[in-house]
Structure formats: C-alpha cells, structure tokens
Amino acid sequence: MVEAGSAKEDIRVECSETSSVLRSVRVEVDAARVGKAFDSAYGELRKTASIKGFRPGKVPRSVLERLYGASMPDQVERVLVSETLASAIETAEVMPVSEPDIDAERPEPGSPFCYTAHVEVKPQIELPDLSQVEGRKPIVLVGDDEVEAQLESQREKAIKWVEEPEETAAADGHSLTMNFVGRIDGEVFQGGSGDGVNLELGTGSMIPGFEDQLVGVKTGESRQLEVTFPDDYGPEELNGKPATFDCEVTAVRRKELPELDDDFAKDLGDFEDLDAFRAQLRGDLEGTRNESAARALDRSLMDSLIELCDFEVPPGVVQGQLESQMQSMHRQFQGRVPEDVLHEQLRRMQEDGRPMAERRVREMLLVDAIAGDQSMEVSPEEVDGRLEEMASGQGMDLEQIRSMAKSQNWLPAVEQEVRERKVYAHLAECAKVVDVEPEVTDAESGTAV
Secondary structure (H helix, E strand, O other): OEEEEEOOOOEEEEEEEEEOOEEEEEEEEOHHHHHHHHHHHHHHHHHHOOOOOOOOOOOOHHHHHHHHOOOHHHHHHHHHHHHHHHHHHHHHOOOOOOOOEEEEOOOOOOOOEEEEEEEEOOOOOOOOOHHHOEEEEEOOOOOHHHHHHHHHHHHHHOOEEEEOOOOOOOOOOOEEEEEEEEEEOOEEEEEEEEEEEEEEOOOOOOOOOOOHHHOOOOOOOEEEEEEEOOOOOOOOOOOOOEEEEEEEEEEEEEEEOOOOOHHHHHHHOOOOOHHHHHHHHHHHHHHHHHHHHHHHHHHHHHHHHHHHOOOOOOHHHHHHHHHHHHHHHHHHHEOOEOHHHHHHHHHHHHHHOHHHHHHHHHHHHHHHHHHHHOOOOOOHHHHHHHHHHHHHHHOOOHHHHHHHHHHOOOHHHHHHHHHHHHHHHHHHHHOEEEEEOOOOEOOOOOOEO
C-alpha cells in the first residue's frame, strides 16, 4: 500500500493493489475543503436562482438549502473528484490505461469526503527468452501457369465485340443486342421488358430456358420464347408462373481477343515487349505474396509469444478496443448496407467480438513490452518513411499525406505501426523461423481449401 498526504491539495491518498492490472486509489478530501466546495456551489447558485420574494443574488442560504439541498451533494461530489483525481493518481504513482471508475461517499458540509478510484494499469510482463519464440513463414512461389492466367485475364479485359454478318446464327459465346416484352396470362408485367439489352449466350444469366431458345437466331429476327419462372425466383407474383417473351434481335456480336504479342504489351503500358509485361505480372504476384507471407510470419510469431507469456489484460482496455472495432465497422458499412443489417452485425460483434479485442490488446501490450525492453524509439524520419510509402500508394506527395495525417489525427497510429514493424523485425531475428509450404487457396475468394 502506498500512502501519502498533501497539505497543498488538502487530500490524503492511499493506494492498494487489487489485481495485477487494477489499483484502488482511496482519496480523502479535508473537511475544510469540502466546506469551501459547498460554499462555492451555493454561492454560484445564489447568483442565478430566481425565487419569489427575494431579489436576485439575495436569497438566503437556508432557503437555497431547503429547495436545492437534496441535489447539491451530487454537484459537490463531481467538483471535488474533478479537482483532486489527477493529483491523487499522480501521488499514488499509477499510470491509468483507461478511464477510472469512481465509488464515492456522499459529501456533507463539515465532514471529510472520501472516494475510491479504481484505476486500470498495464500488467508487468515478464518476457521470455525470445529465442524460444517460433515462427512460420510461407514459401513464396509463383508458377508459370499463374503468370499465364494473369496474362489471359488481361487479354479478356481487352476483348472487343465485333458485329457478325446478318446471316450468322447465334451460338453460345455470342452477344445479342435485343428488345423484348414479357407477358403473363397475356398481360405485360413490371420488369419484364427491355430495349437495347445485351445478353451473352451461355452465361446462364437469364431464367432457365430463355437463352436456349435464342440459339440460332439471326440479326433482325424475332422469336417468341416460352419459359416458366422458378418457384423461388423472388417476387411472389412471378414465382412458378409461365411467361412468354417477344424478342427482336438487332445485332449478333462475337468476341475478338487481341493477339498475345509485343503490341498487346505496349498497348497496356510502358513495356518493351510481351516478356517485359510477363515479368511485371510475376513481380506483382510475388510482391503480393511476400506481403501475405510477412503477415503470416508476424501472426505466427505473436501466436508463439502469447503462448509463452501468461498475463492479465485490463478489461476496460479490452472494452475500449471492442468499441473501437464496432465504430470502425459502422464507419465502413454505414450507407452501404441496410441499417437493420448493420445494426445486427454490430450486435453480433458486441456479443462475439471480445476475443478478437482481447487478442489485439494482448498484442499491443507485448509490442510495448518488447519496445521498452529494447529501448526502441521511433524517429520522425521513420514516420516520414512510412508516410512516403502511403503517399506513393495513393498517388500523393509527402506533404499532402503529412497534412492529412495531422488534420485527421492519425500520426500516432502511423507511429505505432512503425513501432510494431520494428518489434516484429526484432522478433524474427531472435526467433526460430522455419519456411513452410504455402496454403492452397481458392483464386477467387482467397480462402484456404
């Protein structure tokens, strides 16, 4: 227990350790100071009180006590806690990491006022020998077939649609331009008509049977299609209903892929030839996978370190992190998804997101512990270096991104990111890192299969 007094502040402070992350700071405010607080509160009230039978500023205190005495202690409590809490915490030599919780007695004139501040602090973390930490880094591999797939993807993006001669019969892969009118029971229905609509045959983008009946059609030809809407199509008035569509085809077009040659590469950018473009595609793939491999290594290093370090985390900090995650989700999706869907997502995060928040707090505490143990500092030059990376990625110059960082107050986050990079680099140097085969992922979703 720490005990201290301060004649200047008229307070007495006692500090006890409730847990590894919680300190109880008991504060006793001298009776004389409590009396002055009541005097001041009633004095301020007298200036503004409007009571029948008394001139402004002349209401007797006894009248004020009779009318407002029940609420005055709450006001005095707020004033005394506000005036003494910072000094008491400094006297107790504790460093809060979240807003303290206050348990207070009811103040009374002529008596000392006591309250207890429950203050969360960082845990004392005993770091292990970092050579015991283990990391796993995926090997970065880019196959020739993957480069060719990327090349083919770029080629698909450069497709041109060329109109076929009028006598050409449409087949899968052709794109039709057409006008159509849909009817159910002879009546035109909402959403069933269109003019100048483009449809690529064979894609299955229309209801079953629609595209099949257009195979063989020619430019200028009209056809009547008979189809049945699926039972689960969507609008109740269409589900399971037979319909007819009168279609007029105004154009039949075919895909024309560009040749994979040096001219194709030059059209896409500043490339000397097709091999130079291939090299760029390979480099991009390798760069993306190197970044992913680095993140995977960092995660594995932290996983291992967490297993080696058992410590309590401040629950108030975890709650703050959870609320920050929820605010981030709200900013990200507000206006992009329906409000009821967003509120349901936030509700689920409130219920299920605490483990993620606790993990993030644990990571930050360990990063700070290693940075402190190694006396790591983040220089302005290192922050500028990270800002330059960000500026380059967003097509901005350094001064623009620095001005934005200052105005939006995210320079501390950039500094923390730089600190984390240095800590993870140090961990990787000290730890036992092994190369592992990369996970097989689905090319579209990026998830392991």
